[in-house]
Amino acid sequence: MTGDLNAAAVHAAPLRVATTRPVIRFGKAAAIVVAVVFVVALVGLPLVTVFAEALRGGVRAFADAYSEPFALSAIRLTLEVTAATVAFNASFGILAAWTITKYRFWGKALLLSAIDVPLTVSPVVAGLAILLTVGVHSPLGTWLVAHGLRIAFAPPGIIVATIFVTFPYVVRELTAFMQEQGRELEEAALSLGAGVWQTLLTVTLPTARWALFDGVLLCKARAMGEFGAVSVISGRVRGYTDTVPLHIEILYNEDAFVAAFALAAGLATVTMVLAAIRTGIERRAIARNAVAIAVTRGE
């Protein structure tokens, strides 16, 4: 059987070289051209549009967009919301990943699925869910307002909605990494007399720092750019509940195109740089894994 296969291969090889090679070459070039044209048309054109429109009125008009008071307050609010969201989701991510990878309990798959739910929920549905839960029409919202805490149509609501839509990212990155790590390091630390907190802070987190950083960057980028969920819960009060993406919408609808695209270009640059750093980290992780495998194999 093997002999037959080899015979066929030997037989087929010269034939292919003789007759089909130029065709394959043409096919390869055509395939590359089609792929490049498609991606440039679909993705490249909108990307170029963002920066071209932002600079249409010159550098001066671009800079003016960033000196407008409402733009500055939108930037400040976006930074505050992002910081709060990342702080919460990073803490929860560490807790949840620790719980999922270090303990055995009934319903683990169910918990993982529940954490994943916000991944596919529409941002508008997410915003509506938070609004209905803490808005002034719900019992909880009425109680909160009576106690002086307004969540819906106020910055706290924007934070809660942003936490919802970015909820799974840190957990997923950390869980995937810590699952592979296993529990041996923690068990060794504990058996040597370390406490749980000490183990978490000095053993688990330093080992998982790149996975944590990766999740935090993804969470940060999504939090900064979140639009649908925030738009439902914010109530759009200028200078108060107006984030950068919401302010871009307002400027665009007022035909202030240069200002809208100037803010859009700035926001997109930040989120794309965050994404590029993540790609770098992932490449590094793959390279490090390859080295680790080579070392354990004794190569």
Next chain:
Amino acid sequence: MKPDAIPGRALALGTTVSIVTLLVLIPLAVVVLTASGLSVSGLREALLSPRALAAFRLTFVASLAAASVDLIAGTFVAWVLVRYRFVGDVFLDALVNVPLAMPTAVTGIALATLYAPTGSAGRVLTTIGLHVGYTQLGVWLALTFVGFPFAVRTVQPVLAAMPSHFEEAAASLGASRAATLARVTLPLLGPAILTGFALALARALGEYGSVIFISGNMPLRTEIAPLLIVTRLEEYDYQGAAAIATVLLVASLLALVAINTIQRRLAVARVA
């Protein structure tokens, strides 16, 4: 050491489950509960009025069409990226990530400006009779844009890890390139392609920011279901908004189950 030799299980598990319940499960349950407060006729008005039906039809049909194009184009682009080395391949690879990294509102105003009848691409397309800005075609285009990276990025690693000797064996046994592709390569890539399709579809069904600027938002024609939720909210029709949201929520949960099922099958197959 025994399985639960690490202390703190009750506290860690209790806090984790409480946070997930408070932040995710209760708010989503409140949506369904609010919708269930509607009478039968109220529910019919919210979900089966011509305007609601048109919005659902547009959302589902445009999402399916977008995810289908993403499936074909994404698999093809992944193939080119994995199999060929050429000048600018790194650039092409980086460009694929852009829809994931670009905030949806930025995508929305960029597409609307580009494809509006007065926009640089819109002007050209209008002369050949293609109207993209403020039409259903524009909705489809925006959804294709946001779903595209999912289709490429799920297929790409599987294709890269696929040993080429299966294809070489098929070719050496006399299979044509088309037959090798149809009978060997694509079946091996099947689960990955399906995952990419499901991810792109799930993203498209709920998409809002990148669509609302280019769609023009005309009721019965270019109004997507998520936008109708926002419209109902602005009319203080909370129950109507919750009813539409419940339908979208069910669709997104089904998509999540489908994605996880394919992934689990894939993992089992890999171990086997």
